[in-house]
Amino acid sequence: MVTPHISAAAGDFAPDVLMPGDPRRARRIAETVLQDARLVTDVRGIEGYTGTYKGVPLSVLASGMGMPSVTIYATELFRFYGVRRVVRVGTAGGIPASVGLRDVVVATAAHTDSAMSSRRIDGVHLSHSASFGLAASAVRAAGTGPHIHVGPVFTTDHFYLERPLLFERLEAHGTLAVEMEAAGMYATAAAEGGHALAVLTVSDHVRHAEALTAAERESDFDRAVTIAADALITETIS
Secondary structure: OOOOOOOOOOOOOOOEEEEOOOHHHHHHHHHHOOEEEEEEEOHHHOOEEEEEEOOEEEEEEOOOOOHHHHHHHHHHHHHHOOOOEEEEEEEEEEOOOOOOOOOEEEEEEEEEOOHHHHOOOOOOOOOOEOOHHHHHHHHHHHOOOOOEEEEEEEEOOOOOOOOHHHHHHHHHOOOOEEEOOHHHHHHHHHHHOOEEEEEEEEEEEOOOOOEOOHHHHHHOOHHHHHHHHHHHHHHHHO
16 A cells, blocks of 8 residues: 555554654654654655554654645545544644643644635535544543643644734634644544544744744653553553
C-alpha cells in the first residue's frame, strides 16, 4: 500500500497515531516515547514510525503545517491504512491571560475561518469537534490543575495576520488558543469515520510578547505527548 504521500506498506501503521507537525518532533517522539520504533515512511522528509507504548502498538507521523497538509495525511491514514484514532500534538498561541506558556490545551472543538471548511457541504457551517471518548481520556490523563485547559480553539490559515479585535471576540466566547490544524483534522475524521483530538502546548501568546524558542518548542511538549499517548491507549484498551 503506497499513497501519493506515504510509502508505508499495508499494516505498517498502528490503529492509533500521534501527529505532530514537525518531522523532527515525530523523530523525537519515536526515539523517546515509543519502544522498538521503526521508520515506516519518509516521503518528502515527512517521517512516520511505528512501535509500542506501554505494550500497545502506536505510530507517529508528521503532518506538516496547516489544514491542507494535515487533511492529506489524515485522509490517507484513515482511508488506506486502517488508522482509527489520530491525536495531533502541536503548539498553539494562548488567547486569554489565564492560558500561559507551556500550558496544555485539550481542544474539544475547533472554530475556523478557513474556506476549506465552508466548501465541505454547501450552505452549511460545520461544527468541528473532537471525539468525545478521546477528549475524555485525555482529560483523565492530564488531571486537574492551573496549567491544563479544556475547551475550544481557533484554527486559521493565517500565521502572521494581525487581528486583535477578532481574538478579543473569540476570548469572549471561551476560545483558549489559536493554531492551524485541528479543525481540518476533526473534519477529516468525521468524513472518514475516524476519531481525532488535538492536545496542544502553548508556545506563545497573542496578548503579549511571550514565546518559546525553536529549541524549546521541540523539547517542552513532552507532557502533551504523554497525555495524548495515554489517551490513545486508554481508548484502545477500553
